[in-house]
Amino acid sequence: MDSKIENIMHQDSNGEITYNGHTFYILYPNSGKSIEELLGYTAILIHAVHSAFASFTIQRLRSYKDAKMYLKPIYFINPSIDSGGYINSLIDGSIFNVNQLNSIIPNIEEILIRTHQLKNTESATYEASIITKFLTLAYTRGRKQVDPIPYQFSGINYSYAGISCNFEHSEEQKVFSILDKAEKDGLIQGEFYDKTHYCNKCNHGALNYRSVCPKCSSSDSLTQDIVHHFPCGNVGPISDFQNEFDDNLNCPKCNKVLRHIGVDYDKPSVLHICRKCDHKFQDFDVKAKCLNCEFDNELEELIEKSIKRYTITNKGENATVFGYLPANREIEEIPGTIRYSLFSNLVSLEIERVRVVGSKNNLAMIYLHNTTELVTKIGEDRRRVLTKEVVNIIKKFLRPYDLITYKNPSLMVLTLYDISIENASLLLEEIVDLLKKLLTDNIKGYNVLIDSRIQPIDIHTTYKTQISELTVGFD
Amino acid sequence: MEKFFDEYLNFIVWLTPNRFLRIFWFFVIFELCRYVILDFFLLSLSRITRYLNRHKYEEARERFLFEQPFVSVIIPGKNEGKHIFKLVKSLQAQTYKNFETIVVDDGSDDDTPIIGRSMQRAGLISMFLRNDLRGGKASAANLALRFAKGKYIVHLDADCSFDYDAIEQILLPFYMDDRVGAVGGNVMVRNYKESLVTTLQALEYYDTISVGRVISSYLGIYRVISGAFGAFRSDVMDKIKGWDIGPGLDGDITVKVRKAGYSVKFAQKAVCLTSAPNTFRKLAKQRMRWDKSLVRFRMRKHKDVFYPNQAFNWSNFLSFFENILYGFVLNFKWIFYLIDMLYNHFSQVQFIILTNFVLYVLMNYFKFLVFSLFRERKNAPISYFLIYIPCMVIYFGYFLRLVRLFAHTKELLFKASYDDPWNPLKTSKHAKEMGL
Numbered sequence: 001m002d003s004k005i006e007n008i009m010h011q012d013s014n015g016e017i018t019y020n021g022h023t024f025y026i027l028y029p030n031s032g033k034s035i036e037e038l039l040g041y042t043a044i045l046i047h048a049v050h051s052a053f054a055s056f057t058i059q060r061l062r063s064y065k066d067a068k069m070y071l072k073p074i075y076f077i078n079p080s081i082d083s084g085g086y087i088n089s090l091i092d093g094s095i096f097n098v099n100q101l102n103s104i105i106p107n108i109e110e111i112l113i114r115t116h117q118l119k120n121t122e123s124a125t126y127e128a129s130i131i132t133k134f135l136t137l138a139y140t141r142g143r144k145q146v147d148p149i150p151y152q153f154s155g156i157n158y159s160y161a162g163i164s165c166n167f168e169h170s171e172e173q174k175v176f177s178i179l180d181k182a183e184k185d186g187l188i189q190g191e192f193y194d195k196t197h198y199c200n201k202c203n204h205g206a207l208n209y210r211s212v213c214p215k216c217s218s219s220d221s222l223t224q225d226i227v228h229h230f231p232c233g234n235v236g237p238i239s240d241f242q243n244e245f246d247d248n249l250n251c252p253k254c255n256k257v258l259r260h261i262g263v264d265y266d267k268p269s270v271l272h273i274c275r276k277c278d279h280k281f282q283d284f285d286v287k288a289k290c291l292n293c294e295f296d297n298e299l300e301e302l303i304e305k306s307i308k309r310y311t312i313t314n315k316g317e318n319a320t321v322f323g324y325l326p327a328n329r330e331i332e333e334i335p336g337t338i339r340y341s342l343f344s345n346l347v348s349l350e351i352e353r354v355r356v357v358g359s360k361n362n363l364a365m366i367y368l369h370n371t372t373e374l375v376t377k378i379g380e381d382r383r384r385v386l387t388k389e390v391v392n393i394i395k396k397f398l399r400p401y402d403l404i405t406y407k408n409p410s411l412m413v414l415t416l417y418d419i420s421i422e423n424a425s426l427l428l429e430e431i432v433d434l435l436k437k438l439l440t441d442n443i444k445g446y447n448v449l450i451d452s453r454i455q456p457i458d459i460h461t462t463y464k465t466q467i468s469e470l471t472v473g474f475d
Numbered sequence: 476m477e478k479f480f481d482e483y484l485n486f487i488v489w490l491t492p493n494r495f496l497r498i499f500w501f502f503v504i505f506e507l508c509r510y511v512i513l514d515f516f517l518l519s520l521s522r523i524t525r526y527l528n529r530h531k532y533e534e535a536r537e538r539f540l541f542e543q544p545f546v547s548v549i550i551p552g553k554n555e556g557k558h559i560f561k562l563v564k565s566l567q568a569q570t571y572k573n574f575e576t577i578v579v580d581d582g583s584d585d586d587t588p589i590i591g592r593s594m595q596r597a598g599l600i601s602m603f604l605r606n607d608l609r610g611g612k613a614s615a616a617n618l619a620l621r622f623a624k625g626k627y628i629v630h631l632d633a634d635c636s637f638d639y640d641a642i643e644q645i646l647l648p649f650y651m652d653d654r655v656g657a658v659g660g661n662v663m664v665r666n667y668k669e670s671l672v673t674t675l676q677a678l679e680y681y682d683t684i685s686v687g688r689v690i691s692s693y694l695g696i697y698r699v700i701s702g703a704f705g706a707f708r709s710d711v712m713d714k715i716k717g718w719d720i721g722p723g724l725d726g727d728i729t730v731k732v733r734k735a736g737y738s739v740k741f742a743q744k745a746v747c748l749t750s751a752p753n754t755f756r757k758l759a760k761q762r763m764r765w766d767k768s769l770v771r772f773r774m775r776k777h778k779d780v781f782y783p784n785q786a787f788n789w790s791n792f793l794s795f796f797e798n799i800l801y802g803f804v805l806n807f808k809w810i811f812y813l814i815d816m817l818y819n820h821f822s823q824v825q826f827i828i829l830t831n832f833v834l835y836v837l838m839n840y841f842k843f844l845v846f847s848l849f850r851e852r853k854n855a856p857i858s859y860f861l862i863y864i865p866c867m868v869i870y871f872g873y874f875l876r877l878v879r880l881f882a883h884t885k886e887l888l889f890k891a892s893y894d895d896p897w898n899p900l901k902t903s904k905h906a907k908e909m910g911l
Contacts, residue, residue, distance in 0.1 A: 233614045234717065253717070269605055281602070
C-alpha cells in the first residue's frame with residue numbers, strides 16, 4: 001500500500017472506508033445493509049467478484065426512488081469479468097483494490113459538484129420521476145447523449161442507463177412510452193439507432209427465429225434435392241434415385257444411371273419433409289418463438305419498434321437542474337388538487353390567519369408505497385384515472401375549503417380545517433381504510449401499503465418546518 | 476364480270492354428276508363422306524348408345540358419389556401466376572370437393588413464385604412446388620405427379636376455367652368402365668369474341684373437339700387428351716411412369732395409356748374454357764408445334780403400333796391410321812388434287828375454286844347447324860358464328876393446311892420439334908439422341 005494513502009485512509013472491519021474526506025462503503029454479497037443505511041456514504045464500492053451479485057446490486061441501487069441513492073457515485077471493486085456495456089453504463093468506474101481510490105476521487109467530486117447543482121429532483125408523477133432520474137443521472141455524469149445498449153437480459157433487447165433498471169424485464173416496454181413523452185416535451189431529441197421486434201403476446205424481445213413447417217410449425221424437417229433426369233423427364237426427390245448398393249443415382253423411370261449433373265440431370269429445387277406431420281414443402285415459414293412466453297409469432301405480427309439514441313436538449317438540461325415542470329402541470333390536471341407551491345402559500349396564509357382568529361386546523365399526509373409496482377401493474381393511464389377517483393373519494397370526507405396536493409406521486413398532503421385532532425385522526429383512518437379497499441378491489445395482486453400521519457397546525461412554527469416534520473421518512 | 480358469270484353458269488350446266496365427281500372428288504370423298512355423312516351417322520349412333528346406356532351412367536354417378544375418391548388436380552406451367560387465382564376460384568366452385576390442388580412452377584421469371592406461395596399460405600392451393608431451373612412441361616407435370624396423393628390425377632392448364640361440374644363429369648367415365656385409363660375434357664374457346672382468329676378457333680373446337688372427339692371416343696380411337704383438361708388413373712400413371720418430353724406430350728401420354736392396354740374416353744359434359752391464341756401468328760406457332768408432334772410421336776416414337784409383332788392392337792392401329800391418313804397423307808393429297816386440277820382442268824380452275832368454296836361453305840353451314848343439335852353445352856349463341864362460317868373455308872382449307880404442311884415437312888426433314896424452344900434444349904437434346 002502506498003504510504004501516503006495509508007496515512008489518510010481508514011478502513012474498518014465493516015467495509016467502511018474514510019479517505020480524503022469522503023466515506024466509502026464496500027458492499028459485499030453478505031453485507032446485510034439496507035439501501036437506506038447506505039444513503040450517508042459519499043460513494044459505494046460494490047465488491048464485484050460475483051458478477052451476478054454486482055449486476056443485481058447496481059441495478060437495485062440505481063432504481064432506488066431517492067435521488068440521494070440513484071445519483072450516488074458507485075464503483076465496482078475487484079471485478080472478475082467485464083459485466084458488459086449496460087451494467088458498465090450504470091457504474092461510474094472500476095477499481096481493483098482500495099489502493100486505487102485516489103484515481104476515482106476527481107470523478108467522485110465532479111459527480112458531487114454536478115449533483116449539488118440540481119435544484120429539484122422531485123417529481124409529481126411516476127413518469128416524471130423516471131424522466132428526472134434519466135436526465136439527472138446523465139447530467140451528473142456529464143453525458144449529453146444516451147445510447148441504447150444491447151443487453152441480453154433486457155426484455156426489449158436494448159437498455160438505457162437510468163431508465164431500464166426501474167422495470168422488470170417483462171415490463172420494459174414502458175421505457176418507450178416514457179422516452180416518447182420526454183421527447184414530446186422537448187427534453188431529449190431522438191435519432192434512429194436500430195429497429196427491433198417484440199413478441200405480439202407479451203412484448204418481450206427475446207425471440208428465436210425459426211424455419212418451420214408451414215402446416216404444423218415444427219422445426220424438425222429433412223431436406224432433399226429434387227432431381228430432374230433429362231432424357232425421360234422424370235422428376236422426384238433424390239431418394240427416388242438412390243439405391244442400397246452403391247452411390248450411383250439410378251432413374252426409376254428409365255433405369256439409366258445419372259452420370260453428369262448439368263448434362264443428363266440437374267437439381268432444379270429442394271424439398272423439405274416435415275418429420276412431425278410428413279408435410280412436403282419447398283418454402284419454410286419463418287416464425288419467431290418468444291423465449292419469454294413461448295408464443296410462436298408470425299413475423300408480420302411482431303411488434304416493430306425503432307430504437308433511438310437520445311441527446312439531451314437545452315430545455316432538458318434546464319429541466320434537469322431546475323426540476324421537471326410538466327410533472328406539476330399533470331397534477332394540476334387532477335380535479336380537486338392544487339399545485340404544491342400554491343398549497344404551501346395557502347397553508348402559510350392560513351397559519352397567519354389562525355394566529356389572529358384562532359381555530360383547530362390540521363395537516364395530514366397519506367403515503368402510498370409501491371407506486372412503481374402500481375404503475376407496472378395498471379399502467380400510467382389507469383393510474384391517473386385511479387388518482388382522480390382517490391381524490392374524489394377524499395374530497396367527500398373534507399370540507400369544501402380543505403386543500404389537497406401531491407408533493408410527489410406517492411405522497412399526498414391535505415388540510416383538515418376546523419376539526420379537532422382526535423376527530424381528524426379518525427377521519428384520516430377512515431379515508432385510509434377506504435383507499436386500501438379501493439386499491440385492493442381494483443388491482444389484483446397488488447400489495448397495498450399505505451402510511452398516514454396527522455398533526456395539528458402549530459401557529460408558532462413555520463409551514464416549512466411543520467411539513468418537514470409531517471413527511472419525514474416519506475419525502 | 477358479266478362475262479365471268481355467264482361462263483360460270485355454263486360451267487355449272489356443264490357439270491353432269493360424273494363430271495362433278497371427277498372434278499370435286501376430293502370434296503365428295505374426303506370431306507362430304509368422311510366429315511358429314513359418316514360423322515352424322517356416328518354421332519347419331521353414339522347418341523342412341525348413350526340413351527340406351529343412361530342407367531349405366533346413373534349407376535356410375537351413384538358409385539362415384541358414394542366412393543368420393545380423392546383427386547389430385549395438377550397444374551404445371553411457366554409464368555402462369557396471373558391465371559392461378561381465377562383458376563382456383565373456378566375449382567372452388569366445383570360440385571365435387573374432395574381434391575387437392577398442386578401447382579408446379581417450371582422456372583417462371585415473373586411473379587408466379589410470389590403468387591403461388593401466397594396462395595399456398597392462404598390455403599387456396601394444397602401444394603406449390605417450384606423448380607428454379609426450367610425443365611419443361613413434362614418434368615413439371617411429373618413433379619406434381621410424384622407428390623399427388625389422389626386416386627385420379629386431373630391435369631389442367633392454368634389459363635383455363637371450368638363448368639361447375641367439370642371435375643365430376645370428367646371422372647364419371649372411370650366408373651362406367653373399369654378399362655378406362657384416361658378421360659379427356661371438352662375444351663371450348665373462352666375468348667371467342669376477342670378477334671377473328673379466336674372466333675374461327677371456337678368454330679374449329681366445336682367441330683373437332685365437341686363433335687370429332689365424341690365420335691373418336693365412340694369408335695375407341697380417341698387419340699389426344701388435351702393438356703388443358705384431362706383425367707388419368709393414378710395406378711395407370713404409375714405404370715406408364717408419367718409424361719415424356721414434349722412438345723406434343725398430350726398426344727404422347729394418350730398413346731402411352733392406350734398402349735398400356737387401357738381405353739381412353741372423351742367426356743363431352745366436362746367443359747373447360749380456355750384462351751385461344753388471338754393472332755394468326757401465335758396460332759400458326761401453336762399449330763406448328765402440335766402438327767410436328769404428329770410426325771414425331773405417331774410416326775417415329777410410337778411406330779411400333781403398326782408392327783403386329785410389337786405393340787399392335789386394332790384400336791390403336793385405327794387411331795393412328797385415321798390420324799396419319801387425315802392429318803398427314805391427305806394433307807399432301809390436297810396438293811395432288813391441286814396439281815390434278817391445274818393439269819387437267821386448267822381453263823376451269825377459277826370456276827372450280829369458286830365452286831369448291833361454295834360447296835365447303837354450304838357443308839360448313841350444314842355441319843354447324845345440324846351438329847349443333849348434338850352439342851349439349853354451348854358457350855356462345857349459334858347466331859354469333861353464322862356470319863363467320865364462310866371464313867372457315869379459308870381457315871381450314873388453306874391456313875391450317877398450309878401450316879400443317881409446313882410443320883410436317885420441317886419435322887420429316889429436319890426433326891424441327893427437338894429445336895422448339897417450348898421445351899428446354901437440355902432435355903430435347905437427349906430426346907433427339909434417343910429417338911423419343
